[in-house]
Amino acid sequence: MAKILLVEDDENLGFVIKDNLEEAGFVVVLQNDGNKGLIAFEAGTFDIAILDVMLPELDGFALSEKIKSQNNDFPIIFLTAKSLNDDRIKGLKLGADDYISKPFNMEELILRIEAILKRVGKIAITTANFILGKYTFDSKNLKLIFETTEQSLTNKESELLKLLVENKNQTISRERLLIALWGNNDYFKGRSMDVFITRLRKYLSNDTSIKITNVHGVGFRLEM
Amino acid sequence: MAKILLVEDDENLGFVIKDNLEEAGFVVVLQNDGNKGLIAFEAGTFDIAILDVMLPELDGFALSEKIKSQNNDFPIIFLTAKSLNDDRIKGLKLGADDYISKPFNMEELILRIEAILKRVGKIAITTANFILGKYTFDSKNLKLIFETTEQSLTNKESELLKLLVENKNQTISRERLLIALWGNNDYFKGRSMDVFITRLRKYLSNDTSIKITNVHGVGFRLEM
DNA sequence: ATATTTGTTAAAAATCTGTTAATGTTCTCA
DNA sequence: TGAGAACATTAACAGATTTTTAACAAATAT
Numbered sequence: 001m002a003k004i005l006l007v008e009d010d011e012n013l014g015f016v017i018k019d020n021l022e023e024a025g026f027v028v029v030l031q032n033d034g035n036k037g038l039i040a041f042e043a044g045t046f047d048i049a050i051l052d053v054m055l056p057e058l059d060g061f062a063l064s065e066k067i068k069s070q071n072n073d074f075p076i077i078f079l080t081a082k083s084l085n086d087d088r089i090k091g092l093k094l095g096a097d098d099y100i101s102k103p104f105n106m107e108e109l110i111l112r113i114e115a116i117l118k119r120v121g122k123i124a125i126t127t128a129n130f131i132l133g134k135y136t137f138d139s140k141n142l143k144l145i146f147e148t149t150e151q152s153l154t155n156k157e158s159e160l161l162k163l164l165v166e167n168k169n170q171t172i173s174r175e176r177l178l179i180a181l182w183g184n185n186d187y188f189k190g191r192s193m194d195v196f197i198t199r200l201r202k203y204l205s206n207d208t209s210i211k212i213t214n215v216h217g218v219g220f221r222l223e224m
Numbered sequence: 225m226a227k228i229l230l231v232e233d234d235e236n237l238g239f240v241i242k243d244n245l246e247e248a249g250f251v252v253v254l255q256n257d258g259n260k261g262l263i264a265f266e267a268g269t270f271d272i273a274i275l276d277v278m279l280p281e282l283d284g285f286a287l288s289e290k291i292k293s294q295n296n297d298f299p300i301i302f303l304t305a306k307s308l309n310d311d312r313i314k315g316l317k318l319g320a321d322d323y324i325s326k327p328f329n330m331e332e333l334i335l336r337i338e339a340i341l342k343r344v345g346k347i348a349i350t351t352a353n354f355i356l357g358k359y360t361f362d363s364k365n366l367k368l369i370f371e372t373t374e375q376s377l378t379n380k381e382s383e384l385l386k387l388l389v390e391n392k393n394q395t396i397s398r399e400r401l402l403i404a405l406w407g408n409n410d411y412f413k414g415r416s417m418d419v420f421i422t423r424l425r426k427y428l429s430n431d432t433s434i435k436i437t438n439v440h441g442v443g444f445r446l447e448m
Numbered sequence: 449a450t451a452t453t454t455g456t457t458a459a460a461a462a463t464c465t466g467t468t469a470a471t472g473t474t475c476t477c478a
Numbered sequence: 479t480g481a482g483a484a485c486a487t488t489a490a491c492a493g494a495t496t497t498t499t500a501a502c503a504a505a506t507a508t
Contacts, residue, residue, distance in 0.1 A: 031263065042253060155485085184295055186296065190464095191488070196486090197466085414453095415454090438453090440506055
């Protein structure tokens, strides 16, 4: 999922935007001044940045220049005050970037982000349908289809199955599964995963050629 | 390829480490104080962090706590001054983390990084399938295949066999084996290892061209 | 010869996993 | 806005697997 660097010094506005974007399915890193924004940019692998023009330390334009010096095509959306009538804004319309005047509505911002990401090809539409023996696993729609019957999966079930399928016939360590799906690896997350494994096995029990094997003390492997 | 967050305030040392790690194939982001390190951590998707213990602003331990509060299992290697005798260092040996005293040699640091990444599953565990006479040893899936039959190995069995294979026809000292696999070398661990050797010999008994030889008082050697 | 080291087997102990059910939590929709 | 549904997590117990310990036999070195 696309990752956004948001640099906005107004704390309230920053949080509101962040929340909304996260709700829309983006991963958002928020920083409140230009220098921090730059550090974050260099560390992260972002797909797009949203920069307030007026920022302490390093303003939005200056930051954008630093970013562009490292990655000339990196897409940026500027947030500007309505009144602002900066020549630099006009230039934006020509380039790859965009801007939006405050106050704006979130929906419009999201649309612009999506438009840019689509143009840049960062929105990957993963449409993978996996064939699991007699089953078809539609990871996008969270469905597991067996002959005529269709079992819908929860998000976690689906993510777990997907990771197993993508590494079929290879043992995946518990630790890796846990970190990938639960973000951390402690005793309880582990037990939770075991419950999910049980459930997946049940779903897959119609085709004996597929099985989820445990490697004791190591992890799991989807065999097929 | 694995991505490393390096936080080191000594500029020269920082660059040296960064260069070396990059040469070793890692992606490295270097920051020179704890606060910047934290910002970078939050923005990036790192696989491991290397933190100097003594840092301006936010020291290595304080930074590690902030990191752990977000991702409890995030692996960290601390760089400590030789003299430093901090209780917090002792704790490291218990947890998932590691430390290395300055001055250290790069090779050791790289080995430790790789060990941790391997454990965490971030490095493709050299998927090598070893050929042992008529056997195939699939170290990744912990399997020993002989003609049509397949013997699955436990984790320890597999690790031990792997070490032997990687050093085939060379005598490996008991001590090295014990430290590599059990972390320490005392009488009981040694006896335990002998049990494992017996078991491996049994598994490998179908092909007489392969054998695990004892060098009395020294160690073992896989001959083939 | 005798002490030390190693080989082997079986048992005990420790650890990990499978499963079901109960408990929290979040979302949904009237 | 609050009752119910859907989902995720925790708890509890049963089982299985792995590792360690113990005990004794055999081999090796001094």
